[in-house]
Amino acid sequence: MPLRAWQLILLAPLVFSVACAGPRPTTPRVDSSTLTDTGFQFYLNEVDLVTVDEAYRAMLILADGEDTSQNFSEREQKLFERGIARSAWELQPDHVVDAGSVAYMVCQVCDLKGGLNDRLIGWSGLGDRRYALRELIYRQMIDESVDYQYMTGSAMFALFRKADDLRAKKGLYESKGVDLTDEGDRDAAGHLIVPDAVPGGPSNTPTDE
Amino acid sequence: MAQSVRISVFMTLAMMFALSGAHVRGDVEKMQPMTTVPSSQGVQIAQATISRNSVAQDTPTGSVNDRANLASNGTASAQATSQPTSTAGGEPMYYVVQDVDGKPMYSSVSTDATSAGDSNWKVIKVGDRLGSGVKILVPVRAALKLVLEPSTPPMVMAFEPGTQVAIEDLALRNGVAVSRLALGVGAVKAGVAESGEIRSDMTISTPAGTLSKRGTDIYTVEYQNGRFRMSLSDQGRGLIQAIQLKFGSQGQLLGTRSRFVTRGQFVTQEMFKAIDHVRFDRNINVNDLIGLTNNEALTILNNRGFGFVLPIGENTVNILGSPNMQTPDGGTGLMNGVTTVGIGRATPRREGDFGVGQTLLPIRSPLGSDNTGRRIVKTRKTDCAHGESGQCRGARRMMKRRM
Numbered sequence: 001m002p003l004r005a006w007q008l009i010l011l012a013p014l015v016f017s018v019a020c021a022g023p024r025p026t027t028p029r030v031d032s033s034t035l036t037d038t039g040f041q042f043y044l045n046e047v048d049l050v051t052v053d054e055a056y057r058a059m060l061i062l063a064d065g066e067d068t069s070q071n072f073s074e075r076e077q078k079l080f081e082r083g084i085a086r087s088a089w090e091l092q093p094d095h096v097v098d099a100g101s102v103a104y105m106v107c108q109v110c111d112l113k114g115g116l117n118d119r120l121i122g123w124s125g126l127g128d129r130r131y132a133l134r135e136l137i138y139r140q141m142i143d144e145s146v147d148y149q150y151m152t153g154s155a156m157f158a159l160f161r162k163a164d165d166l167r168a169k170k171g172l173y174e175s176k177g178v179d180l181t182d183e184g185d186r187d188a189a190g191h192l193i194v195p196d197a198v199p200g201g202p203s204n205t206p207t208d209e
Numbered sequence: 210m211a212q213s214v215r216i217s218v219f220m221t222l223a224m225m226f227a228l229s230g231a232h233v234r235g236d237v238e239k240m241q242p243m244t245t246v247p248s249s250q251g252v253q254i255a256q257a258t259i260s261r262n263s264v265a266q267d268t269p270t271g272s273v274n275d276r277a278n279l280a281s282n283g284t285a286s287a288q289a290t291s292q293p294t295s296t297a298g299g300e301p302m303y304y305v306v307q308d309v310d311g312k313p314m315y316s317s318v319s320t321d322a323t324s325a326g327d328s329n330w331k332v333i334k335v336g337d338r339l340g341s342g343v344k345i346l347v348p349v350r351a352a353l354k355l356v357l358e359p360s361t362p363p364m365v366m367a368f369e370p371g372t373q374v375a376i377e378d379l380a381l382r383n384g385v386a387v388s389r390l391a392l393g394v395g396a397v398k399a400g401v402a403e404s405g406e407i408r409s410d411m412t413i414s415t416p417a418g419t420l421s422k423r424g425t426d427i428y429t430v431e432y433q434n435g436r437f438r439m440s441l442s443d444q445g446r447g448l449i450q451a452i453q454l455k456f457g458s459q460g461q462l463l464g465t466r467s468r469f470v471t472r473g474q475f476v477t478q479e480m481f482k483a484i485d486h487v488r489f490d491r492n493i494n495v496n497d498l499i500g501l502t503n504n505e506a507l508t509i510l511n512n513r514g515f516g517f518v519l520p521i522g523e524n525t526v527n528i529l530g531s532p533n534m535q536t537p538d539g540g541t542g543l544m545n546g547v548t549t550v551g552i553g554r555a556t557p558r559r560e561g562d563f564g565v566g567q568t569l570l571p572i573r574s575p576l577g578s579d580n581t582g583r584r585i586v587k588t589r590k591t592d593c594a595h596g597e598s599g600q601c602r603g604a605r606r607m608m609k610r611r612m
Contacts, residue, residue, distance in 0.1 A: 035325075038314065039323045039324055164370055173350065180365060182443055194364065197307070197357075
């Protein structure tokens with residue numbers, strides 16, 4: 001039985017709703033679940049698309065400095081309990097994560113409240129990810145994009161770096177503040193202060209081993 | 210007769226094609242042993258295969274890209290990368306670890322970054338001496354500060370969190386302290402206090418561009434997600450040169466662009482001039498027409514759309530008469546999402562786009578305007594005006610102009 005026009009109009013939104021996510025079409029050269037937290041960070045920079053499981057792990061590393069979870073369900077549970085992610089999204093672990101979901105999680109981890117619309121409407125879940133993405137775009141933490149855009153690895157790592165920098169500046173974790181700045185590394189005359197090298201042992205370069 | 214002629218022509222062409230094909234195959238076979246590309250800095254890369262936009266070829270610029278990709282496993286997989294021989298003909302120098310935050314790691318330059326944490330990687334401690342051939346990983350919540358040894362010239366360097374960098378060459382040659390860093394991702398800050406007879410020759414290469422300094426402190430190069438940003442601090446001294454390499458889809462070199470940066474300035478992959486960056490380095494709320502400055506409002510009112518965000522001289526116009534939005538960052542997608550709202554056709558000027566002036570808006574008012582184009586927004590009736598003799602000369606209207 002052929003569908004009528006009004007039936008097609010009613011079914012059209014379903015097409016968009018089921019086309020929002022899917023598994024990653026390519027297979028990375030390494031299995032991210034076997035990597036250490038440090039290796040995982042630089043894996044993010046090289047992978048073409050980021051899955052939900054990998055994004056969840058990245059958020060836990062961003063929030064806690066490490067991910068002690070054993071599997072996806074454990075990560076998901078932690079993020080749900082802390083309000084970093086929402087169960088209403090119903091994200092699947094092997095699906096490619098969208099920019100809106102990542103933006104929302106980054107806003108939660110970085111304690112970003114967002115604008116008026118985000119506060120008034122976003123809390124209800126309506127447009128929460130879209131408003132979160134707009135907030136990050138405003139802060140120049142992510143490029144102009146839409147919330148349903150797939151998250152590439154290099155974009156994810158760039159956002160990851162900026163979010164960590166923001167957390168450090170907001171004092172959300174303790175940092176020694178090792179840096180090279182005009183304020184801290186110049187004398188009164190404006191000359192660069194170069195400290196004497198700390199006496200060390202023999203060279204640690206691989207060529208000497 | 211005609212049939213036989215066609216057959217003979219076909220046979221002749223087939224033989225020519227076969228011969229030319231054999232010749233090409235022979236050339237390929239001859240070229241295969243030459244896939245190992247020794248770079249000028251002593252790093253040898255064999256069969257570097259690059260999976261993304263930039264493809265290094267057997268060209269001098271290709272070797273620059275290879276060096277940048279040494280630190281980036283995401284953009285290249287360097288097979289059979291040999292150990293550097295950078296200290297050949299020179300006295301080795303080292304970066305001594307001065308300060309550490311978190312757990313940065315180091316290993317050989319050929320070690321895969323994703324394997325961080327296994328036995329090939331060692332946690333960096335204060336006092337470690339890192340020379341050429343070392344790959345350094347600085348994860349988030351970590352940082353690293355290094356000084357050069359011997360300290361002639363005095364040099365200090367800092368790696369920010371989320372940095373992957375390789376020291377591919379570090380040696381003293383012919384009275385010059387040669388330093389070559391390949392930045393895969395992240396940010397490096399450095400400063401050299403030029404003193405004495407030993408000169409510093411330092412370059413930091415990324416897959417998208419190379420920084421060359423000219424007696425400089427404190428400069429920063431940051432590379433991530435295909436974009437770079439090179440800057441000199443507000444109190445910085447000297448000059449840095451940003452060199453951008455443009456590659457085609459087949460890896461061929463399309464050209465280079467260079468830009469000098471002085472203190473307080475920066476340059477990105479768009480290679481704008483600093484004065485152009487200043488105009489764009491701020492948020493513009495495009496929904497807030499009241500909040501627009503004269504420059505921005507006039508640009509929109511002048512049927513230019515948001516073409517003003519394009520680089521100077523590249524305000525090309527598409528078939529619909531709106532400014533093209535593909536050129537500003539060389540197709541890296543930086544401008545994705547920016548809506549083009551040009552109403553009419555923008556006029557490309559062959560001599561270049563010089564922007565718009567910071568002047569008053571020539572808006573016409575129903576009340577008229579003065580000869581400078583300023584809009585008369587309100588008139589009010591004043592008290593009686595008095596002549597020299599003190600007599601009332603009647604009321605007059607005073608114009609209040611909006612400046």
